[in-house]
Amino acid sequence: MSTPKKALPSCSTRSSRRSALNRQLRALSIAVAVAALSPNALGACQHVVRSEWGTGYVGAIVITNPTSVPINGWSVSWRYATNRVTSAWNANLSGSNPYTATSLSWNGSIPPGQSVEFGFQANKNGGAAEQPTVSGAACAVSGPTPPPTGPINVPGLHTLAAFPIGVAVNAGNEPRSLLRNDARGAAERAAVERHFDSLTPGNIMKMSYLHPEQNTFTFAQADELVNYARAHALRIHGHTLVWHADYQIPNWMRSYSGNWNTMLQSHVRTIVARYAGRIGSWDVVNEAFADDGDATAVNGYRNSLFLQKMGPGYIQQAFIAARAADPNAVLYYNDYNIEAGQQKFTRVLAMVDDFKARNIPIDGIGMQMHINIEWPSTTQIKDAMRRVVQRGLKVRISELDIPVNTFANPNRYATFTAEAAQRQEAKYREVVAAYLEVVPANLRGGITVWGLYDSDSWLIALYGRPDWPLILNDELQNKPATRGFASALTGVP
Ligand code: XIL
Numbered sequence: 001m002s003t004p005k006k007a008l009p010s011c012s013t014r015s016s017r018r019s020a021l022n023r024q025l026r027a028l029s030i031a032v033a034v035a036a037l038s039p040n041a042l043g044a045c046q047h048v049v050r051s052e053w054g055t056g057y058v059g060a061i062v063i064t065n066p067t068s069v070p071i072n073g074w075s076v077s078w079r080y081a082t083n084r085v086t087s088a089w090n091a092n093l094s095g096s097n098p099y100t101a102t103s104l105s106w107n108g109s110i111p112p113g114q115s116v117e118f119g120f121q122a123n124k125n126g127g128a129a130e131q132p133t134v135s136g137a138a139c140a141v142s143g144p145t146p147p148p149t150g151p152i153n154v155p156g157l158h159t160l161a162a163f164p165i166g167v168a169v170n171a172g173n174e175p176r177s178l179l180r181n182d183a184r185g186a187a188e189r190a191a192v193e194r195h196f197d198s199l200t201p202g203n204i205m206k207m208s209y210l211h212p213e214q215n216t217f218t219f220a221q222a223d224e225l226v227n228y229a230r231a232h233a234l235r236i237h238g239h240t241l242v243w244h245a246d247y248q249i250p251n252w253m254r255s256y257s258g259n260w261n262t263m264l265q266s267h268v269r270t271i272v273a274r275y276a277g278r279i280g281s282w283d284v285v286n287e288a289f290a291d292d293g294d295a296t297a298v299n300g301y302r303n304s305l306f307l308q309k310m311g312p313g314y315i316q317q318a319f320i321a322a323r324a325a326d327p328n329a330v331l332y333y334n335d336y337n338i339e340a341g342q343q344k345f346t347r348v349l350a351m352v353d354d355f356k357a358r359n360i361p362i363d364g365i366g367m368q369m370h371i372n373i374e375w376p377s378t379t380q381i382k383d384a385m386r387r388v389v390q391r392g393l394k395v396r397i398s399e400l401d402i403p404v405n406t407f408a409n410p411n412r413y414a415t416f417t418a419e420a421a422q423r424q425e426a427k428y429r430e431v432v433a434a435y436l437e438v439v440p441a442n443l444r445g446g447i448t449v450w451g452l453y454d455s456d457s458w459l460i461a462l463y464g465r466p467d468w469p470l471i472l473n474d475e476l477q478n479k480p481a482t483r484g485f486a487s488a489l490t491g492v493p
Contacts, residue, residue: 045076045139048461049129050119050338053412056086057129061101062117063138064466065110066415073108074116076101076136082127088458089116110138113414115465131175152478157471158197162488164235164446166198168399172221174203176456179228191476192234199229200237200448206248207241211267214252219274226278237448238275240283240334241268242318248264253305261308265321272325281330281445283320283366285315286481289335289351292343300347306323315351316360323361330445334398335364339384340376352368352391364394364445372406373420373427378434385438397435401469402427402481403459416454416468425484428471432488442483452476 008080016039035202044064061078065071070440079098091101105118122129158165169178169192176190192199203209204221211217230234242264243249256263273283288304290297302308315333322331338345348365355362365388369381388395404413413420435447451457453476454468471481487493 011408013131016085024440033102045134045136045319046460046466047078047132047134048464049110050464056121056123058119058121058466059129060117060119061091061134062115062464062466063110064115064414065112065138069112071110071138074103074110074136074138076134076139077135078132080122080130082125083122083130084125085120085122088118088120093120095441112393114411115414117464126187128175140421152480152487154478154482156194157320157482157485157489158312158314160449160486162441163444164198164237164448165196166200166235166237166446166448167192167196167452168200168239168448168450170203170456171201171225171227172204172209179224179450187256187476189228189232191452191472193232195472195482196234198235198237198446199225200239200335201225202239202450203248205238205240205271206243206245208248211253212250213465214256214263217270217274222275226275231276232318235281237281237396237446238271238277238279238282238329238399240286242284242288242306242314243286244288244302244306249305251325256309260306260314261317263312264306264314264317268318268321269325272322272329276326276329279329281332281364281396282322284318284331284362286334287336288315288333289347290343291337300344316355318421319355319361330363330394331361332364332366332394332396332398332445333362334368334396336368336370336399338365339367339369339382341383344382345387349387349391350487352388352393362393364388364396365442366396366398366445368450369397369431370399370401370450371427371431372403373405373423374408378430381431382434382438383390385435389439389443392443394443394445395435395439397431397447399450400431400447401450401459402431403457403467403469405461405465405467410463414466421480424468425480427484428481429484429488432485436488454479 044066046062047059048058048062051058061076063074063076077098077100084097085093085099088101090107091104094100101118110116170176171178177185178192179185201222204225210219210222226236268284288302289300290302296303298307301312310317321329322329333348335344335348338348352362352365367384371486373375385395402424404410404416404424434449435444449471451470451475453472454470455474457467457469459469460467471479473479
């Protein structure tokens with residue numbers, strides 16, 4: 001572990017580590033309220049949605065100064081297709097689509113490396129929350145620093161591994177769909193096909209997408225992705241049959257008053273059976289356990305709708321139904337915050353032991369691994385993987401991203417400096433090397449990164465701050481992180 005000591009304050013004591021985890025828990029649960037959105041692919045101004053509801057959202061525009069000289073006064077403009085701003089704060093707003101916002105006396109100067117933001121409320125006008133490009137002199141400053149060592153030549157990562165190397169992708173009607181018919185879409189597909197041999201749909205196979213009404217399943221978007229994957233020899237990992245997150249539980253299910261066992265089994269069975277032979281592995285249940293310190297937990301379980309309606313038995317019901325629908329599919333339980341010695345992980349393992357004792361089917365554990373360059377330690381990560389391997393279960397690193405800004409140090413890097421890139425490279429290398437060291441070949445379900453290129457990462461909107469958590473930059477070029485990943489796979493430093 002090459003992390004400098006001073007970068008680890010949040011992990012140095014138990015209680016501070018716990019509060020970092022609580023922050024992570026809060027942030028992750030905010031995720032469920034935050035719609036999928038992305039900042040501009042490049043540039044220093046980001047349009048972010050802070051919270052969204054049926055007809056509107058609260059948004060912010062974050063202006064970052066990545067240069068070494070102060071910005072004194074700013075003015076930015078943007079235009080929507082259908083959305084309209086109804087009020088704004090912390091800026092002078094003028095115009096009515098396009099809008100222009102200028103700084104106030106107290107927030108006009110942005111020191112090097114710092115950000116300012118202003119907020120607004122918008123009406124969606126019947127459309128989706130949009131992601132307009134924000135322009136202005138303050139946004140035209142150069143984007144992420146290029147990799148410090150020039151072009152980085154790394155073979156396609158999947159060619160270096162005997163297990164799946166995957167990426168989470170947008171598809172269907174989502175913004176930035178991988179399958180969109182333009183030059184950028186084609187470039188993204190080329191990058192996917194170069195490095196990966198497995199795709200996880202980031203959203204479009206969640207409950208509300210596939211099962212929007214009690215008696216209606218909508219498979220068109222998922223089918224399109226499955227067909228693309230098959231045409232390019234990519235496997236699909238199905239994500240996810242049962243998940244607590246509010247934004248993707250269909251409304252009808254929230255008020256469902258029939259037999260929940262029958263309903264949930266039919267939900268799982270219908271989806272798994274449809275893709276039997278085409279989708280080889282599933283996250284059957286996602287995030288069923290509560291985080292350490294969650295006061296709303298019920299016997300360690302997350303107090304989800306499913307728990308309230310069915311008790312903890314919903315988890316086994318889902319696994320049994322999935323196995324019956326496709327006996328060949330590899331079935332995972334998937335969760336975050338289980339790679340650093342958390343009590344939550346102990347509860348997951350107790351469930352595994354109980355399932356094995358009672359012959360409830362389960363084949364593997366998905367460790368999401370939304371980690372960062374400072375946390376957790378390699379020892380903690382290896383210990384966690386080992387405890388899964390000891391039970392004969394497969395291990396997937398299912399949602400890997402490694403931001404360079406952390407809870408302890410949220411504003412450490414306003415630009416992607418050579419130092420940040422190097423520390424991130426080291427962490428990617430450590431994680432992949434730990435996986436190879438601890439997980440025997442027959443239990444390697446694969447490693448999936450959660451997004452294709454840096455500004456594609458869900459974390460930027462989630463935390464509302466700049467970061468570069470993934471293995472390709474916004475130009476879809478390799479980063480030092482790509483090299484770190486590759487060198488762990490080949491064993492060549
Ligand atoms: C995230 C998606 O990436 C976002 O686009 C969406 O807004 C929220 O969900 N754990 C999971 C994933 O299992 O499904 C989540 O995906 C990230 C956290």
